[in-house]
Amino acid sequence: MTHDFSLSRRAVTRSALLGAAALLLGATDRAYADAGATAAGRVPGDAVLTLPAPTGRHLVGCRPVYLVDDSRRDPWAPEIPVRELMLTVYYPARDVAGRAPAPQLPPQAAEAFGEVAPLSPLHLPAAGVNWGATRSHAFEGASPLSGRWPVLVHSPGGGDPRGLGTSLAEDLASHGAVVFSVDHPGDAAAVEFPDARPYRSDTVRTTVFRGDPRDQPAVARTMIDARIADLHCVLGRLRHAADLPLPRGLAETLDLRRLGVYGHSAGGSAVTEVMYEDRRVRAGINLEGYLDYPPDAPGDAAEPFPVAADGIDRPLLLLGSEGFNRRQELDRSWSALAALSGRWVRSARIADANHWIFTDYAAMLPQLQAAGLMTAAERNVLIGTVDPTVSVPKVRHTVRRFFARHLAGH
Secondary structure (H helix, E strand, O other), X not given: OOOXXXXXXXXXXXXXXXXXXHHXXXXXOHHHHHHHHXXXXXXXXXXXXXXXXXXOOOEEXXXXXXXXXXXXXXXXXXXXXXXXXXXXXXXXXXXXXXXXXXXXXXXXXXXXXXXHHHHOOOOOOOOOEOHHHOEEEEEEOOEEOOOOEEEEEEEOOOOOXXXXXXXHHHHHHHOOOEEEEEXXXXXXXXXXXXXXXXXXXXXXXXXXOOOOHHHOHHHHHHHHHHHHHHHHHHHHHHOOHHXXXXXXXXHHHEEEEXXXXXXXXXXXXXXXXXXXXXOOEEEEEEEOOOOEEOOOOOOOOXXXXXXXXXXXXXXXXXXXXXXXXXXXXXXXXHHHHHHHHHHHEEEEEEOOEOHHHHOOHHHHHHHHHHOOOOOHHHHHHHHEOOOHHHHHHHHXXXXXXXXXXXXXXX
16 A cells, blocks of 8 residues: 655656656557547547646546535626535546546537637637547546545636646646646636536536736636635535545545645635645645735735735745746745745746646647647747647656655655
């Protein structure tokens, strides 16, 4: 039985090389490749994008999880009297026989994403991509592997569906962690629910965002406050994991004494504040998320989050990209937090990279460029010039090494 989420230097180097090889050669485990080819449902003429394979020694299972918080109304749709959440849990699996890899995005969410994505600030192609055909390397409903695994909670970037964090989440699971990736409905581009409800006639909700939420102070505040509340809800439910609709036996493997959080952009903002507010969280990673609310009017000062005003006393990594065009604005709150937190906060940046390098776009956008669906300039604005054979292993290794160090077994 494996108890520790840890890696030797030799193992880290080997897994980074394996990750690069998988990207260069398109190599995946035969079980993944065979099942994916059957399940992809390709549409002739549309590009089918692929994700890099996990580098750990464990197979990966997954399952969508539907949660309802009846203590608050939906912040984006007042007619919805409760807050609904969708999650995906990724975990080390014992047996995947007879199961196919899950899609990166559920079918209806993928269809809605294809309609919404061209309207987002990312300007993704309006046609030519089968967003629903991309497969993960995680097998839905697979039997969990026995053990005591650290628990990580992930929040994606503003407007992003949780599926855009698939590659990193399943890589962490392949190395011996359980990851709960959280969708934030009304914020995320598209969220698919198991069924309709009296207060929600459709099974899919799309984003209310128009443009960058950071440029709309009231929207930005609602987004961050809603995400913080969403994550507190998830952390609270994990205290009673046996009551969650998880694969049989998974709840018993969760080691909540080794609890970490990570998130990208708005997700990084939210997880940092949640870590400050919930002392059960032992370590966190902020992937280029602000730590203040934008000013209400030009000339006003930005309002720092409590964590940036007070500092933090547990390990936190601030990981950014060198090419982020709002880096000066970001540095304002990062520097304030670092100054108050001393040795607990470390920061680093990925060279030749841009803001979405921390998502599945790192591997997907170069494929869009190769297919003639995106220009080099458009790709570089989003993820930079760094090659995915460099960026994907770099981000995976940095995140995994940090959590391996700070969530070591008791």
